[in-house]
Amino acid sequence: MRWIGDGFRSLFVSFFDFRLVAIGRRSAAPIGIWSHWKEVSSYARSGIWIGKRIRSRPGDGELSSKHTDYLQDDRALAKKTTIREIASKARVSMSTVSRVLNGNSFVEESKKQAVKEAVDALNYSPNAVARSLVKGQTYTIGVVSNDLGSPFNGKITQGIAMGLQATKYSPVIVDALWSKEMSTAAVESLVARSVDALIFVGGDIPVEELDQLRKKKPTLVIARELPEWSSDNYFIDNFAGAYSAAQYLIKAGHREIAFVSGIEGRLDSKRRFEGFNQALEEHQITFREELYVSSDFTAPSAVAAAETLLERQSDFSAVFCCNDQTAFGLRKVFSDRGLRVPEEVSIVGFDDDPLSAYMSPPLTTVRQPVKFLGREAAKAVVNLLSGEPVDSQVFKPELIIRESVTKLDTT
C-alpha cells in the first residue's frame, strides 16, 4: 500500500491483487509547481505505482529532474526492438520485413539479406503476442491434467511436451487436481488465453461440457475412454490390460482371485473389472463378491482395503490390484501379517510404476504406454489443427511379468 505523494487524486494501491482503487479527495498541496490528474491504472513498476497521465498545466514549467526520475517508467527503457526499426535499418517497408521473416512470399535476394543483417545486428525477435493478435492463433495448446505429481499423469504430460518439441506449438499445462471448480477455472483461463487447441488428460469433466468446448476449439481427450466420441479420443485399453493380467493369473493356476478396485464410478476402474471378469468367465470361474474390495488408487487406501479383505477370511491365492500403488499398499499389509508374497499370495498390479520393478518381489504388472500416448496425442493435435480429422485410437497395454505371481500346483 503506497501513496504517491499528496495533493491530487490519490491512489490506494493494493498489492495483493494488483487492483488499484481511486480514492477521490480534495487536493491539499500539489507537489512542486504543477498539478496532476492521474488516470487510475494498474501499472506496477519497480515497486512504485506510476501514473501514465501526468499533465502539467500551461505555464507551469517543466518537471524537475527529481520528479521525472520518480515518474520514470524504467521497464520502458528496456524496450524491445520492433519490426519498424528493422525496416528502417534495412531500408525496406515493414511488410517486406514480415515477408522475409515468415518466408512466405518472394522477396528480392538483396533485400532479404539486408533484412537478415538488420535482424542480427539489432538482435530482433518478433513479438509473439502481436503476431497472435493479428493471426488469431497463439501457437499454444492447453493441456488440462489432473494430479501432475503422479507418475502416470506426469509422464503423459511429459510425452505431450516431448511430442510438441519439434513443432511450433508449446503446451500450456494446468493442473485441475481433480477438482470441479479448478478444472472449469483452468479451462476458462485457457480459452481466455486463446489456446489453439485443448488436450484433456483423464479427468471427469462431463461429456456435455466437452462437447461444448469441442464446438469452439479442436479438442482431444486422452487417457480417458469417451464412448460418446468416435473421434478425438485416445485411450488405453483397460479391459485388455486387466484381461491379460487375469488370464495370466488363471494360467498360473489361480482360481480364487481377489480384486481391489480403483475409484468406483470411473470408467477406467470399471473396464479393468470387466476385463478381469471376462477372463474369469471364460475359464468358468465364478467371482465371489466377498473377494471384491473397494479402493481409490492410493497406497493408504489400499492398506485399508487389504485389511478388509483379510478380515473377511475368505480364501484367495492371488490379488488383482487396479494400480501399482494399490499393490504396494497390499504388499505392506501382507508383510506385516507375515503373509509371504508370492508363496502364499500372488499380486498383480497395473501401470508399471518406475519403482514396481524394485518392489520385493518385483511386481508383475500391466504397463501402460503413457509416454507414447502423450507423444501420439501431440501429433494428433497438430493434425487436428491442420484440419485433418483424428480417429479415436485405443492403445494396447503390455503385461510385464516379474516375480510377484507364483505358479500353483493344480492337482
Added chain:
Amino acid sequence: MRWIGDGFRSLFVSFFDFRLVAIGRRSAAPIGIWSHWKEVSSYARSGIWIGKRIRSRPGDGELSSKHTDYLQDDRALAKKTTIREIASKARVSMSTVSRVLNGNSFVEESKKQAVKEAVDALNYSPNAVARSLVKGQTYTIGVVSNDLGSPFNGKITQGIAMGLQATKYSPVIVDALWSKEMSTAAVESLVARSVDALIFVGGDIPVEELDQLRKKKPTLVIARELPEWSSDNYFIDNFAGAYSAAQYLIKAGHREIAFVSGIEGRLDSKRRFEGFNQALEEHQITFREELYVSSDFTAPSAVAAAETLLERQSDFSAVFCCNDQTAFGLRKVFSDRGLRVPEEVSIVGFDDDPLSAYMSPPLTTVRQPVKFLGREAAKAVVNLLSGEPVDSQVFKPELIIRESVTKLDTT
C-alpha cells in the same frame, strides 16, 4: 498437400510444418469467370488453404455461391464478441466498458449496470491476447522443469500451479528433460511468448545465462542452490537433510556407513555428501573411500552401485542413499543376495517418495517439502512481479523415521 484449383499462382502446401511455398507459374485456366491473385499466406482452415486476397476483375461479375462456399473461412463465422459490441449494446463508449471491466475508475452506476448486462447477454469475455499486447504483460509465468515425470519435479510443478491458482497468473510449463538444447529452446520460446517471469526448477543452466535472463525478466531459481545469487533463489537444505540422516544412523550405533551418491558434479549431490561427512566428523568417524559408490539418482544405476559395493567386501552396517529410488535399487540387490534389511544392513533414503512408506521395510528417509516449496515459489514470483524483492530462502527437510534402520548394540 493440396492444390487450390488451377489457373493462378498455385500453392504448394506442406502439412508438416505449415509452411506455404509459392510456386509461381503461368496461369492456365482460371476457375470460373474471374482471376485471382493470392498472397501466399499461412492460413489453414478446416483442411483447406484459403486465400485471403481474391480479387475479381472489374466487370467479371460476382462470385457464384458455389465458389464463395469454397472460399469461405468457416472459423471466422465463430467470431467472438468484442468490446465494441458491448459498447454499442450498452450505449457507452469502449473506454467505459473497459473501465467497468477492470474496475479501476469511477463509472456511473447506471452505466456500470448496462455494461454488465450487455456482457452477460452477449456472453463476452475479453481477449487476453489483445490485452497483453497493450499492457505489455501476459499474466503468464514460464516454468522450466526437468523431467516432469519424476515425482520430485512433478510435485514441485504442481505446487507452483496450486500457488498460482488464486492469482491472475497462469504457469506455462515446459520440460527441458535435462537437455541443454531443449532447455535453451524452451527458454527462448517462453521469452518470445513474453511471459512475465521465469521460474527454473532445478536444472543445470550455467549461472551466467541465468544472470543474463534475470536482467530481462524477473527470474526465480528453485530446487537448486545458486551460491552466486543472494536473492531470488529458493532451495532445500541438502546439507542439513543429509546431516540429520547421518546423525540418526550414528546415534543408532552405526560406524561403517556406505554412501551412494547422486549425479556427480551436481551441487545437491555434493551438499548431501558434505552433510553426511560433517556428521561423521563430529563423531570422529573417518569415512573410508571404499564405502563411497557413485550412482545417478535412478534405481537401475543403484543396482549397479550396490553390486560394486558388495564386491569390494568392505564391512558396513548401513547405507546412506542420495535418494529413495537409489534405496529401492539397493534394497532389491540386498534381497536377491539374502542380506536382510534392516537386520544386517540399514538403509536411509532421501526425498520421501510416495512409495517409500510401502517399501519393505518402510524406508527411513529425508522428506523434502516439495509442494510447499512450489507454493512458496508461486508467492515469491507474484511478489517479484509487484516489485518486491525476494530474498533467497533455504527450506528445511525433515527426517522421516520408519523401519529401515536398526539400532546396533555397541558394546
Added chain:
DNA sequence: GGGATCTGTGAAAACGTTTTCACAAGCACC
C-alpha cells in the same frame, strides 16, 4: 459568484505484428 479543482466520459492513439490493397515494372505471347 467566480475561479479553481474534481469527476465522468467519449474519441482517438497506441501496442507490434500480418495481411490487404494498389501500383509499377517486367515478361510472354500473338
Added chain:
DNA sequence: GGTGCTTGTGAAAACGTTTTCACAGATCCC
C-alpha cells in the same frame, strides 16, 4: 507493340484491447 498476366513492394488497415487526452458539467471555497 500492345494486351494481359506475373512479380515485388510499400502504404495502410486490421486484430481487440487499454490508456491518453480533451472536455463539459459539478463542486468547493473564499
